[in-house]
Amino acid sequence: MPFFVEILDGVGKPPLKVEASQLVVRMPNGTPVSVAAEFGGGAVIVSHCKDEEFHNNLVKLGINDTVVLEKMKEH
Numbered sequence: 001m002p003f004f005v006e007i008l009d010g011v012g013k014p015p016l017k018v019e020a021s022q023l024v025v026r027m028p029n030g031t032p033v034s035v036a037a038e039f040g041g042g043a044v045i046v047s048h049c050k051d052e053e054f055h056n057n058l059v060k061l062g063i064n065d066t067v068v069l070e071k072m073k074e075h
Contacts (some may be wrong), residue, residue, distance in 0.1 A: 003038055022061055032058060032065055 005023050006015035025034040034048040035057055047057040049067055058065065 003036070005036075005042065022062065024061070029063070031067055032063060034068075035063070036063060037061055 002019045002021045005018045005020050006063065008015050010057050014061070017041050022037040023035065026032050032049070035054075036044065036045075036046045038059075045057055045060070047054050055067060058067070
């Protein structure tokens with residue numbers, strides 16, 4: 001059973017709702033920073049780049065990108 005992703009594009013604007021079974025959030029340079037996926041039997045995995053198992057979760061989804069964490073500048 002797929003889940004729904006809501007893409008928010010500004011306060012007060014209605015979200016764009018998309019049905020999906022896998023989701024990857026990437027930085028502008030293409031680095032994946034978050035994933036969510038539905039697996040058989042209704043199980044869902046959600047993970048982000050600071051999770052210890054993030055790389056393993058990427059591999060489970062067939063994503064073989066290398067993720068290098070770096071601190072972003074605060075404004």
